[in-house]
Amino acid sequence: MAEYLRLSADDAVRYFPDIGALATGRCPGCRGATTTERFIKNGFPIVACDFCGTLFANPRPTVGQMSEFYRDSASARYWANTFFPAVAEARRSKIFRPRANRALELAGNNGGLPQTVIDVGAGIGLFLEEIGRLNTAIGLRAVEPGRDAAESCRAKGLEVYEGFAGDAVADPAWHDSADLVVSFEVIEHLAEPDDFVGDLGALCRPGGLVLVSGLCADGFDIQILGERANAVSPPHHLSFLSQQGARALFERCGLEVIVFETPGQLDVEIVARALKADDSAVTDPTLRRLLLDADDAERASFQASLVEQGRSSHMWILARRPY
Ligand SMILES: [Zn+2]
Secondary structure (H helix, E strand, C coil): CHHHHHHHHHHHHHHCCCHHHCECCCCCCCCCCCEEEEEEECCEEEEEECCCCCEEECCECCHHHHHHHHHHCHHHHHHHHHHHHHHHHHHHHHHHHHHHHHHHHHHHHCCCCCCEEEEECCCCCHHHHHHHHHCCCCEEEEECCCHHHHHHHHHCCCEEECCCHHHHHCCCCCCCCEEEEEEECCHHHCCCCHHHHHHHHHHEEEEEEEEEEEEECCCHHHHHHHHHCCCCCCCCCCEEECHHHHHHHHHHCCCEEEEEECCCCCHHHHHHHHHHHCCCCCCCHHHHHHHHHCCHHHHHHHHHHHHHCCCCCEEEEEEECCC
16 A cells, blocks of 8 residues: 555656646535635645535646546556455455445335446446345446456456446446446545536436445544545545535435445544654644553544544445436
């Protein structure tokens, strides 16, 4: 992970040497136009929306500049070819299996088990594979632009649209076709997420569900660590929606938010580790004592209270496409 973060910082300079010349934009959550600069990370100013608290890089690269970056940059290649393959199997049991369980549980509680699931940004298909293990009757479809990743999905027997969500929407075989459309950890990569969220809705049948996970600006580790938070890594990550911003975005894209939760488990551990590595990372004395001296039970209870208050930096948004 350290190597990936180092390459990302290098790539930011190589691909975007003049950040001041890049385009600026409005809040990706509520479209608010006034912001306050919070800090600089990898050369990018990170601003907070004065209205909804969403954090975002501004100025930031365009979609065209980002697709070149993802195709060619050393950090993107390191992630896809070295980092992810090395951790994939560990992530299957730690991340993808619980994720599949929770997704079906949420769908079951809000309209019933889906007959068809589309995963947008499916990677090598681990989530869909885990869904298939939980229920063999569910149709599994992947939307994935990466050629090698799409091939891995096909090798697993998944139905694959090789391309972006916006292209899949234009295909009548994919439009309106799923009971549940999911996208995990994609939304923070987008400076202008409106089209993407609209596309997720258009892949979903009327009355179906859209489930998105991503990084939340309200989260403890992002709020406390700011520029020290590893999650805040432009140009890979450009937008960190607040709960208010996420709700505004989904509503604007014609989707009704029915569950917003922050089930993240790592905030306290992440901040405690950052403080041990750099004593100036946290200054508040009460918080320092809690992070440095608390036993495992106290930390677990602190993390549980963050989850309960919607203050973990890992958010899940479940929305319905209206009939
Ligand atoms: Zn906003």
